[in-house]
Amino acid sequence: MEFRLLGSVAIVTEGGDIAAGPAKRTSLLAVLLLRPNTAVNVTGLMDALWEDEPPTHAKTVLQGHVSRLRALLAAHGAEAYGVELTTQGSAYLLRMPESLVDAHRFEELVGLAGTQRHAADSVRMLREALSYWQGPALTGTVPSGPLEAAATALEELRLTSVEALAEAYGKLGEHGRAAAVLRTEAVAHPLRESLAAALMTALARAGRRSDALDWYHRTRRLLAEELGVDPGVALSETYAGLLRDAGAVLVPAPAPGNIASP
Missing domain, CATH: 1.10.10.10 (Winged helix-like DNA-binding domain superfamily/Winged helix DNA-binding domain)
Structure with a gap:
């Protein structure tokens, strides 16, 4: 059971x-x-x-x-x-x-991934942790404040874990895999600037600088249309790094060690 x-x-x-x-x-x-x-x-x-x-x-x-x-x-x-x-x-x-409880195992694995010295071990643990997800957290519950807050916290940790997985792939030089992992989430969460910045980083390092620039302009337009704001510091600096150097990006995704439980 x-x-x-x-x-x-x-x-x-x-x-x-x-x-x-x-x-x-x-x-x-x-x-x-x-x-x-x-x-x-x-x-x-x-x-x-x-x-x-x-x-x-x-x-x-x-x-x-x-x-x-x-x-x-x-x-x-x-x-x-x-x-x-x-x-x-x-x-x-x-x-x-x-x-x-799957949520407990998920959080435990995410925490362990952040303590690993080798990126390959972090990748293995984060992949296993993310495999527990079978849909939005707490599906089937009533839309009450406490449960919605808990679901939001779990989803935030999931997204942070995806960013950490991409970071670990990047350390292994697997930038194409990092971009693939991030793109799925960036499409689903188009206003999350940390995802967009991490995806731009991965795309540039995978030799797809033009795609990285396109993603910045797409995100900038969405931020202006949906929220009426300009890109934040991380996204702006990532874009500036792309313009300065065809192969380097200044802002990587968060490291696994920086993940915090909800």
């Missing part, structure tokens, strides 16, 4: 994925998985399960979801994996080995 947060929230068993149930029950599971072995009080859970003001019967509804989730876990042998949903006064706690 394992648990997924990096994609559709689910209980993963040998027989396949098991959905927790309706959105509120899925959200309950997500909140508890985000804080394993930590008591989460009823107020915090209600804030996560109801986007607006919780109804008067919210505690009763929450208790019902807890009971059904507890039964679902028991039905799939959770006890054998050291997983137990317990009540502690006015709080609930999901006691479990944290390694059963």
